[in-house]
Amino acid sequence: MTISVPVLETLRSAFLRLNYTIDGVHELLGDDAFQALFRHEPVPAWLATTTPQERETSPLAPLVRLLLLGEPQSAEEISALFDVAGHDLADLLDSEIFQMEDNGLYRVALDVRPANTGFGNQWVFSDLDGALFPAATRKDHVLGVGEASLSLLRATPLDTVDSLLDIGTGCGIQALHGSHYAQRIIATDLSPRCCELAAATLAINGVYVAPEGGLLQEKTVPSGPRVEIRQGPWFDPVADHEFDAIVANPPFVVASEKITHSYRDSGLDLDGATELMVRQSPQYLKEGGHATILGAWVHEQGRDYRARLAQWVPSKGVDVWIVERDCVDPALYVATWMKDSGRDPADPQWRDYAAQWLGHLADHSVAGIGFGMVFMRKATGPSTLLIEELTAPEGDALAAESLSRWERWDNLQQWSTDELLSQRFALSPQAVFVDTATPSSNGLGTENSSHSVYRSDIPSFRHTIDEPLRAVLNGLSRDGLSAGDVAELLCTVQGWDWDIFRPAMCSALHALYLHGIITL
CATH class of the missing domain: 3.40.50.150 (Vaccinia Virus protein VP39)
Known part of the structure; x- marks a missing residue:
C-alpha cells in the first residue's frame, strides 16, 4: 500500500482549508464532545456534527463524520469536501484511504487524524481500531497514537x-x-x-x-x-x-x-x-x-x-x-x-x-x-x-528530567561523603512541603504527624522527612553555609550527637539531590 504524493497534497490542502486540526475539531465539537471522542465515545460527536446549524456553517463537520466517525459518503460528497474532481478524485478514492461499499458509498479505511505532540498540529496515519465505529483488527495492524x-x-x-x-x-x-x-x-x-x-x-x-x-x-x-x-x-x-x-x-x-x-x-x-x-x-x-x-x-x-x-x-x-x-x-x-x-x-x-x-x-x-x-x-x-x-499518573513526564538526572548521578558517583556535605545546596524552585495533621491523642484539635517534600513538576518524587531534616532544608542557601555545616550547627544548638546524625543526613541529601529537590 502506497499513498501517492499528489493524494497527500490533496489531503493536506483540504485539512488546512477546513481546519482539520486538534484546535479545529475541539472548537467544532465543544469541550464535552471533544473529550468524549478521545474516550472513544462517538455519540456526543455525532450529535455535535449533525445539527442543521453545523451542516450549514461548518464545512469541517462532514469531514469529521467521514474520517473520525466512519460515516459513508458518496463520491460527489467527497469531491466537494476535498475540492477535487476527475483524475484527482479517482486517485483519492483509489488510494486505500477509502473503500467502496456495496451501495456505492465510500467509507474511510484508514485512521487519519490530527495530533499535537508539543510542536503544533500534525496528522498521523494508522489503522482503524474499531473504537469509534466497527473495524476489524489486522494481524499487521498499525497502532495510532495511544x-x-x-x-x-x-x-x-x-x-x-x-x-x-x-x-x-x-x-x-x-x-x-x-x-x-x-x-x-x-x-x-x-x-x-x-x-x-x-x-x-x-x-x-x-x-x-x-x-x-x-x-x-x-x-x-x-x-x-x-x-x-x-x-x-x-x-x-x-x-x-x-x-x-x-x-x-x-x-x-x-x-x-x-x-x-x-x-x-x-x-x-x-x-x-x-x-x-x-x-x-x-x-x-x-x-x-x-x-x-x-x-x-x-x-x-x-x-x-x-x-x-x-x-x-x-x-x-x-x-x-x-x-x-x-x-x-x-x-x-x-x-x-x-x-x-x-x-x-x-x-x-x-x-x-x-x-x-x-x-x-x-x-x-x-x-x-x-x-x-x-x-x-x-x-x-x-x-x-x-x-x-514512579506509579503516580505524573510519573512518566520525564523528558526534561532524564538528561539532568545523569548530571546529578555523575556528581553523586564522584563525591565522597565529605564532598557531598560540603556542597552549598539550595531548594529547587519547584519544591513543595506538605504537613499532614491527624487528631491529637488528647482529643484536643490536631497535631502534625508527618512531613513530606516533593517537586511540583514531578509529584512522584515524594520524600517523607522529619523535623530535623526540614530545619536543615530551610537553612540551605547557595550563598550561605554548606549542607554539612548547617546540619552540624543544628546538632550543636539542639545538643544532638553529630556523629549519629551525619549518616542519616548524607543519605537524605543523596536522595533529595538525585531527585532534584535540592540543587546546586
Missing part, C-alpha cells in the same frame, strides 16, 4: 541531536516528533505496512523522507530534518551505524514466542523484547549518546524483579535508569491486551486463547508484569543501574 506512544513522547528528551534512531516506528509518530530536535533520523520497523504508513505520516507533515541508503550521504538530501525508513527487525537495518539518540516503542508485550499481532508480539518469550533492547542499544550509541525505551518486564514469584533486570545490563559502558510506572497481575494484563486486539475475554470462543496465555505465564512463575521507561546513556567505565517505581 497512551503508550504518548508516554514515550512525554519521556523523550528534546535536546538537539544530529542523529536519531527510531526502533519500531509504527505509525511514525516518534520519528515525526524527532524531526523537531534531530537533523537525521533512521526509522525502522519489521512490518512493511508500518513503514508505509510512517512514510505517509512524515510526508503529509512536510518531513523529507529519503530513499533507503540516501540519508547519510549529505549531498543527496536537502537541508533540514530528514528521515530514512528501513524495513527489518530490531537493529539489523542499522548494523553499521551509531547514533546520538535512540527512541524505541518495540513490541514489548509479555507473552509466548507465538506472534498473533505484529504490533505487540516480538516473537521473543516473555520480556525478551525489552531484554534485547537493554542489552543491544549501547552498541548503537555514540559516546555520551542516550536512549529512551518503552518496555515491560516480568515479576517472578519469590524473586525481586530488580535482580532480573540487572542481569540484562552490560557490565561496562552504560548507565541505566529504569522507571516502573505500573505493575499488574497476569489476569488483568491478559484481559487488557485481549480487549486491545478486539478479543473479548468474556466471549467463549476466546477462553482457550486466554487460558493458554495465562498458563504460559503461570508456568514461568510470573506474579506480575511491570511496565515503564528505560533510560540509557553510553559511558566509559563500569555500568551503573538505578531502578525506581
Whole structure:
C-alpha cells in the first residue's frame, strides 16, 4: 500500500482549508464532545456534527463524520469536501484511504487524524481500531497514537541531536516528533505496512523522507530534518551505524514466542523484547549518546524483579535508569491486551486463547508484569543501574528530567561523603512541603504527624522527612553555609550527637539531590 504524493497534497490542502486540526475539531465539537471522542465515545460527536446549524456553517463537520466517525459518503460528497474532481478524485478514492461499499458509498479505511505532540498540529496515519465505529483488527495492524506512544513522547528528551534512531516506528509518530530536535533520523520497523504508513505520516507533515541508503550521504538530501525508513527487525537495518539518540516503542508485550499481532508480539518469550533492547542499544550509541525505551518486564514469584533486570545490563559502558510506572497481575494484563486486539475475554470462543496465555505465564512463575521507561546513556567505565517505581499518573513526564538526572548521578558517583556535605545546596524552585495533621491523642484539635517534600513538576518524587531534616532544608542557601555545616550547627544548638546524625543526613541529601529537590 502506497499513498501517492499528489493524494497527500490533496489531503493536506483540504485539512488546512477546513481546519482539520486538534484546535479545529475541539472548537467544532465543544469541550464535552471533544473529550468524549478521545474516550472513544462517538455519540456526543455525532450529535455535535449533525445539527442543521453545523451542516450549514461548518464545512469541517462532514469531514469529521467521514474520517473520525466512519460515516459513508458518496463520491460527489467527497469531491466537494476535498475540492477535487476527475483524475484527482479517482486517485483519492483509489488510494486505500477509502473503500467502496456495496451501495456505492465510500467509507474511510484508514485512521487519519490530527495530533499535537508539543510542536503544533500534525496528522498521523494508522489503522482503524474499531473504537469509534466497527473495524476489524489486522494481524499487521498499525497502532495510532495511544497512551503508550504518548508516554514515550512525554519521556523523550528534546535536546538537539544530529542523529536519531527510531526502533519500531509504527505509525511514525516518534520519528515525526524527532524531526523537531534531530537533523537525521533512521526509522525502522519489521512490518512493511508500518513503514508505509510512517512514510505517509512524515510526508503529509512536510518531513523529507529519503530513499533507503540516501540519508547519510549529505549531498543527496536537502537541508533540514530528514528521515530514512528501513524495513527489518530490531537493529539489523542499522548494523553499521551509531547514533546520538535512540527512541524505541518495540513490541514489548509479555507473552509466548507465538506472534498473533505484529504490533505487540516480538516473537521473543516473555520480556525478551525489552531484554534485547537493554542489552543491544549501547552498541548503537555514540559516546555520551542516550536512549529512551518503552518496555515491560516480568515479576517472578519469590524473586525481586530488580535482580532480573540487572542481569540484562552490560557490565561496562552504560548507565541505566529504569522507571516502573505500573505493575499488574497476569489476569488483568491478559484481559487488557485481549480487549486491545478486539478479543473479548468474556466471549467463549476466546477462553482457550486466554487460558493458554495465562498458563504460559503461570508456568514461568510470573506474579506480575511491570511496565515503564528505560533510560540509557553510553559511558566509559563500569555500568551503573538505578531502578525506581514512579506509579503516580505524573510519573512518566520525564523528558526534561532524564538528561539532568545523569548530571546529578555523575556528581553523586564522584563525591565522597565529605564532598557531598560540603556542597552549598539550595531548594529547587519547584519544591513543595506538605504537613499532614491527624487528631491529637488528647482529643484536643490536631497535631502534625508527618512531613513530606516533593517537586511540583514531578509529584512522584515524594520524600517523607522529619523535623530535623526540614530545619536543615530551610537553612540551605547557595550563598550561605554548606549542607554539612548547617546540619552540624543544628546538632550543636539542639545538643544532638553529630556523629549519629551525619549518616542519616548524607543519605537524605543523596536522595533529595538525585531527585532534584535540592540543587546546586
